[in-house]
Amino acid sequence: MRRALIVGVNGISISVARLLINNGYDATFIVKSEHEGQVVRDVPAYVYVSDQVNEEVLDNAGIDKAELVLSFADDETNLKVASIARSRGVPVVMALVNDKENYLDRFIELGVYAIPIVDAVISKIAHYLRMPFKQLLFADELVQAYYVVISMDSPYLGDELGQLERRCGVSIPLVIRGNEVILGRDNLSIEAGDKLLIVGRSDAVVRCVEKLY
Structure with a gap:
């Protein structure tokens, strides 16, 4: 089964997890607190509660076997996770970008599929108008x-x-x-x-x- 590793919990990451699971992925969340773990309790995914950029935790979560890593935390965490994923040879790495001006180029330099939140919203508005x-x-x-x-x-x-x-x-x-x-x-x-x-x-x-x- 294809494996996806998801870092961070919010409405977007939960929706993405469900999409992946419905399309044949085995999903694993890495969350930073027991509260976040409870938020995803209804998602049929493995959950690790720990430091999200701890390489030992990422190893235990199966980053070396993941086909896809997605990071939905703050920009610094997303950048560190993306860097580790790229160093481990993960084929596809995606990350949300909150601060496009200061972080987008850094993600692109890593070869990561960066998704600026502001662009996602503006593109929809531009499409409708x-x-x-x-x-x-x-x-x-x-x-x-x-x-x-x-x-x-x-x-x-x-x-x-x-x-x-x-x-x-x-x-x-x-x-x-x-x-x-x-x-x-x-x-x-x-x-x-x-x-x-x-x-x-x-x-x-x-x-x-x-x-x-």
């Missing part, structure tokens, strides 16, 4: 990945996806339209409210996002 929005998802020396919401004022409304890819020299493998996830294809027309995943060389992606945003 058809306003422009962009979020950096990944970056290293060569490659960047951006999530961009197309506004009603975008000059690329009606253009085909293939045209935009060739013009910018990037790849757009996914488009989210409403509740539908669409695999990118050359003849797909761009609509207001579309959310594009843009991937490619850092310089090309930056130029493309600047044109779209």
